[in-house]
Amino acid sequence: MKKSTRTLLALGLATSLGLMSACGGGGDAGSDESADTGPAFTTNATGDLSAWGFENADEVGTSRLDYAKQKLNGVSIKIDATAFDAQKFTTRAASGEVPDVVQMDRRLVGTYAAQGLIRPLDTCFSAHGVDPKSQYYPSVVDDVTYDQKLWAVPQFYQPPAIILNQRVMEKAGVTAADIDTSKPDALLAAAGKMYVASGGNPETLGFDPVATGQSELWILGLGGQLIDAEGVPTLDNPANAKALSFLKQLMDAQGGYAKVKSFTDSFDTFGEKNQYVADQVGAQVNAQWYVNVLTPYVKDVQISAVPFKNADGQPFTVAGGTSFVIPTAAKNPDAACAWAVNLTSQDAWMAAGAARAKTIAGTPGAINTGLFTGSPAADQAIRSEYVKESDNTGFNETIATYYDVVSTGKSYGASPAGQQIQTEVQNAITSTLLGTKEPDAALADAQTSAMRAYNQVAG
Template identity: 45%
Template structure:
């Protein structure tokens, strides 16, 4: 397989983004079906198990680090008769719309999983059930149920998921131990105690915080917190449910949490001074006692492993059960792809167990060369996750980081995600706007969520 990459798509990205992959891109809402009709029969009758040949064009997949490169190299070996042309730029909804209108869509597109149901409903990507069957893949068995649910619409699976990097609470022992605080006290199933703990660990200079007790990562992790409180942003059919009573409870908790630390505006302003990805990050500088972070941030902190003292706790739901929440990307085939056979086989190869094992080997080599810590690769597949963990995750000699890694793996026993909806992107935008309005005091929680629900329902009703 010959691979040609579009150099214009190779933008410089930060170390954390290279390690995370999924944290750096993703699309939102997409174009309407230009013909006003869906393409439910797209891919029907295609011999996905036939010999792959010709040219394969991809958009959004960027093999810029060893995890991506090792997987695309494996596909090159398997699909030796295919020439791959890669546009490695991040997925752009406007670009996708323009390519669709011009009839020049590529054969493979990588996008945020929240966009999959939107494009499926519009008939712009094809169901992959026949593709998976041809490659003897059972999606519900290979991927976590929550992950495959993200890319399922109207009973069909429309994409192959990649990555599931769950959020955990990363604790700064340099601040908690002198205060007599244990890691176990950061228990999200006890909101009242967590607010009190955050207040205890916050240091103020007048009206401005100089040390946060607990950063919940809002608005970015707003749906994670709604989930923790038993809330939801959509029902099983994808219909918006932003005004769910549990969402009101979660938002009120977050307001109390920010108020205990000086207020949402003040906290946000303080966080903007942090060197989040640098050697003088907020843990090194003792600017935060604990915070909610996705698994990929362990890689960032490992760069300063000798300068920090850390612990971790899982996020817990209202019943005290640890759970893992995450999003991620997925690989889909446009409905009018010129080479669906090669697209199917390329996608299923780069997301296969063999591909993830190759990625694990490549990452392990990089870790060894840089005297770093292997923090795991969280693939979205329990089988692949376990294989990589068994082969490469071992005691590192740093008990703190071993605890962080162990905690991240532990929450994979209960995975939860945003869900799949044809108005997923509008729901996401509406809930984040509601969080900002409520946290900032512009609206009451009830009004903010009611407005968000109305906004999302307008999109839902427009589906017809």
């Protein structure tokens, strides 16, 4: 129980020592019962279930909720459909007044696992006959694996790729082959050809790397490392500076980071004058969901896509998405397990695919871009059933690109300092792009802060 006690002291939650001593983290998930992990999960789903998640659920979410409710017909389900809040979760977990199941970003799972605030789910999966290694993409499984145990039920997988603006590219004489992240010099040249400024301020960005939003994609894609195999931060890895240096070059070639950020902040990203309609970008890194944003404007944009490539020239992406965790203090863990497993089953995803197809059928000109679920079988089944060729070649190519890259994903990795690593990478990128620190110095400072967080939790 030393791990849980250290965590509580670090968080200043000494009053909850009794709770955590009764049901802290660690132990052997393969045993039937352990003082550390609690009893093994069973399929006995009855009683009341409290869940936290599904904020602003669309038809993809509501159809899966309906499916899971039908499967758990002996369970009364109450959902807190608000956004996840880390401080709120930690406080509620320490007090024991916590929901039975919580939806959160997979990047946070390792942190809460190390703190003893959530339960390992190996016996949850086995109780329901689910083999995570066959149901989910390997990178998605890696996201929720810490200390050789599985700590969450994954859902969704949003791979990033590069969406091209063919109008801007053709005007500048740039081809899709020129947008190659494995060839930094060629990419800088292509961005320079497409870049347009007025009065020293950007009017069109040749290439928007989304430097702060996709910083870890760049670091991992160009050969860097965020954590080691044990979850220890490695932000000062010498290879990481390569990505920061290139992003600084790219920003400087397009007016500098301050001007680029001011320009991109002005984008009507979700509206009818978005950056592709208004020709404000020649190419931009985007997660798969952004293709859905562009579909209403199919007549106003000319897009295509290419994969992000790693330093070896191979397609590369990272495994972003959410998951369901079961807090250590959950009062109805068996129902929580059954609910999460059913929500992410093949049948639930097919119900979601049908619901999305129905919505699209009722929207003139809409294009079905598919669903990216975290499960390769579900992805392919939905694609085969509902994703049909449209009369827009560019959108067809874009949709196909995301399907092509999803299997190349790499996990960000699970770490006790997962939350802090995210924050410190952002700090390092920002200070580098603004020119206040050199990449090596920025990453060294980030590593110091990340290791402080790691040691507070993991000792």
